[in-house]
Amino acid sequence: MSYLRRWRKFHAEATAIALESSSSEDEISALDERNSSWNESENASGSSVEESDNSVDSVNDYGFVQNIESSDTETCQSDPDFSENEELPSFREKLSAWASTNKLTKGTVDELLQILKKEGHAELPKDSRTLLQTPRTVDCEDKCGGKYIYYGLRNGFLKILTHSAFTGNSDHTDHINFNVNIDGIPLFKSSGSQFWPILCSIQGFGPFLVALYFGNAKPNSLNDYLSDFLQELEDIQQNGITHNSQHYQMKLRAFVCDAPARAFLKGIKGHTGYYACERCTVKGFWKGNRIVFISTNDHPSRTDTEFENRSYPDHQTSETPLVQFGIRCVTSFCLDYMHLVCLGVVKRILWFLKQGPNECKLSQRQLYEISDKLLSFSGKMPSEFARQPRTLTELERWKATEFRQFLLYTGPVVLRKIISKQMYEHFLSLTVAISILLNSEDEKRAAYLNYADNLLKYFVDKSKDIYSENFVVYNIHGLKHLCDDARNLNCSLNEISAFPYENYLQSIKHMVKNSKNPIVQVTKRIAEREFSKCEDLKVASTYTTVSTKPRNRCFMLLNETFVFIREKRDNGRFVCDLLRQRDCENFFTTPCESKLINVVFVKKRTRMTRRLVEKEELGRKAVCLPFDDGYVLVPMLHGVEK
Numbered sequence: 001m002s003y004l005r006r007w008r009k010f011h012a013e014a015t016a017i018a019l020e021s022s023s024s025e026d027e028i029s030a031l032d033e034r035n036s037s038w039n040e041s042e043n044a045s046g047s048s049v050e051e052s053d054n055s056v057d058s059v060n061d062y063g064f065v066q067n068i069e070s071s072d073t074e075t076c077q078s079d080p081d082f083s084e085n086e087e088l089p090s091f092r093e094k095l096s097a098w099a100s101t102n103k104l105t106k107g108t109v110d111e112l113l114q115i116l117k118k119e120g121h122a123e124l125p126k127d128s129r130t131l132l133q134t135p136r137t138v139d140c141e142d143k144c145g146g147k148y149i150y151y152g153l154r155n156g157f158l159k160i161l162t163h164s165a166f167t168g169n170s171d172h173t174d175h176i177n178f179n180v181n182i183d184g185i186p187l188f189k190s191s192g193s194q195f196w197p198i199l200c201s202i203q204g205f206g207p208f209l210v211a212l213y214f215g216n217a218k219p220n221s222l223n224d225y226l227s228d229f230l231q232e233l234e235d236i237q238q239n240g241i242t243h244n245s246q247h248y249q250m251k252l253r254a255f256v257c258d259a260p261a262r263a264f265l266k267g268i269k270g271h272t273g274y275y276a277c278e279r280c281t282v283k284g285f286w287k288g289n290r291i292v293f294i295s296t297n298d299h300p301s302r303t304d305t306e307f308e309n310r311s312y313p314d315h316q317t318s319e320t321p322l323v324q325f326g327i328r329c330v331t332s333f334c335l336d337y338m339h340l341v342c343l344g345v346v347k348r349i350l351w352f353l354k355q356g357p358n359e360c361k362l363s364q365r366q367l368y369e370i371s372d373k374l375l376s377f378s379g380k381m382p383s384e385f386a387r388q389p390r391t392l393t394e395l396e397r398w399k400a401t402e403f404r405q406f407l408l409y410t411g412p413v414v415l416r417k418i419i420s421k422q423m424y425e426h427f428l429s430l431t432v433a434i435s436i437l438l439n440s441e442d443e444k445r446a447a448y449l450n451y452a453d454n455l456l457k458y459f460v461d462k463s464k465d466i467y468s469e470n471f472v473v474y475n476i477h478g479l480k481h482l483c484d485d486a487r488n489l490n491c492s493l494n495e496i497s498a499f500p501y502e503n504y505l506q507s508i509k510h511m512v513k514n515s516k517n518p519i520v521q522v523t524k525r526i527a528e529r530e531f532s533k534c535e536d537l538k539v540a541s542t543y544t545t546v547s548t549k550p551r552n553r554c555f556m557l558l559n560e561t562f563v564f565i566r567e568k569r570d571n572g573r574f575v576c577d578l579l580r581q582r583d584c585e586n587f588f589t590t591p592c593e594s595k596l597i598n599v600v601f602v603k604k605r606t607r608m609t610r611r612l613v614e615k616e617e618l619g620r621k622a623v624c625l626p627f628d629d630g631y632v633l634v635p636m637l638h639g640v641e642k
């Protein structure tokens with residue numbers, strides 16, 4: 001029956017992930033059996049983590065309420081069931097969607113078709129390529145020293161504009177901002193073969209593939225590589241898109257790329273250069289095999305006009321076609337926080353704590369203590385996190401999402417009382433600043449933008465005293481300019497981050513099964529997915545799972561009250577235990593009161609009030625981590641990772 005569940009998923013795109021998580025987590029503990037017969041058929045799979053979550057002990061261990069009879073129900077944000085009028089897919093359509101979603105090989109599907117035909121399904125084709133409508137030929141050009149295919153910007157936008165989650169959202173306007181991501185991804189370790197995709201996304205939707213280059217090196221001509229894209233970009237920005245009698249004005253908001261890709265596209269020195277900073281004219285100097293930027297003075301800002309006039313000969317190395325197309329090469333290229341902060345700054349902090357110079361290196365005992373605490377949080381992070389915390393011994397394998405998890409949620413708890421007060425407060429200044437910049441509420445973010453800016457500048461200037469001068473490389477200096485993006489583009493850093501692109505790049509990579517014509521393989525897989533209506537057009541959501549399980553039941557309401565889901569009622573209502581404001585203490589008070597970013601500490605056995613809460617009141621999901629004789633509550637600042 002799993003293909004049926006899969007199929008339902010495609011028709012509930014906006015809640016696809018929710019459906020998956022609810023089906024995998026709908027376990028029934030002995031305690032709940034009497035209440036949960038409706039989901040007994042879906043409780044086959046589960047993890048040991050969830051089993052421990054289900055236990056009565058772990059519920060009571062939270063201490064806020066006594067004698068809980070957990071109903072252990074989970075729900076997703078909208079009802080994924082079919083409406084009565086919806087046409088049901090045919091067996092053949094279900095089969096093609098299932099085969100495409102599960103990325104089965106041609107041989108496997110051919111074999112299955114053979115069996116099914118023998119069992120009486122004569123209507124099915126014998127070849128998987130007919131079933132999946134795989135294009136028999138794919139035209140690709142020889143370009144820039146490799147192979148190249150252009151899929152189109154307008155085509156991608158139309159997929160979003162016709163998407164049910166877009167048309168069903170009354171908030172959308174006729175002014176649409178979009179971001180572009182360009183990056184190189186290596187394909188095979190044994191060769192230099194690589195893809196250079198151009199991706200595009202609208203806030204909350206995407207990404208989609210605009211163009212794809214494959215070669216043994218990066219494209220040898222930037223002009224040729226970008227020409228189709230830039231021409232269509234110019235046309236779309238000038239003329240907009242009309243769809244279903246509705247006209248949309250389209251505007252490029254930002255290029256979201258890592259530093260090497262930015263250097264390639266803008267024709268500037270790489271991030272290891274003396275004049276690498278893209279926002280100011282500071283000159284770095286050579287120290288400890290690195291270029292470091294320890295000047296605390298303000299240096300003149302780079303401007304779009306001066307960049308256009310090639311006024312920075314020590315920074316600009318070659319012409320870029322972007323300038324001819326009117327793209328602002330300084331302010332439109334955001335300093336993506338996934339690369340700069342998560343993979344840059346946070347990773348560097350942890351490596352310096354682990355094996356940096358003596359002034360900052362922690363003892364083995366301190367490192368073990370941090371690792372032990374991290375491990376104790378495993379299974380306590382909400383379902384929206386792709387990974388549970390790992391120890392510092394696995395640091396070299398940590399992904400960008402894990403560094404983000406450490407910076408925003410676990411780090412402030414596990415570092416407390418282990419590293420020095422000075423180091424801890426220095427770390428918190430980064431946590432607070434990034435938390436402010438990630439806030440999706442425009443008013444609140446704008447109100448504290450200058451404060452976040454000051455915190456980041458303090459963090460950079462102070463870091464050489466704490467971690468040594470060698471610490472202050474390109475990424476650390478870049479923090480000084482991070483607020484400019486949130487200010488100029490008037491958005492949270494979530495809206496201009498590379499996280500969604502990173503997932504998509506990995507999915508492109510996984511479409512390649514062997515070294516024969518990788519670009520053709522990707523194009524065929526994308527065509528099959530589009531035909532099967534299961535293309536990877538991701539729809540962002542803030543949370544997916546509402547449950548009575550400890551890790552999934554803590555929320556911050558829109559009025560900033562913390563609640564714990566106790567029981568699910570019909571009509572999207574929940575019986576909740578509410579924390580009173582006076583029982584929420586600050587978890588830290590330096591550099592500011594933690595309540596400023598809605599981080600609070602609550603003692604065990606705090607009494608709570610109970611009331612019915614509407615689904616619409618649930619604002620942000622919160623992480624609830626044990627600390628001393630209570631819990632630290634941290635509302636989530638990002639959407640779903642999976």
Ligand SMILES: [Zn+2]
Pocket residue numbers: 277278279280281282477480481
């Ligand atoms: Zn700078």
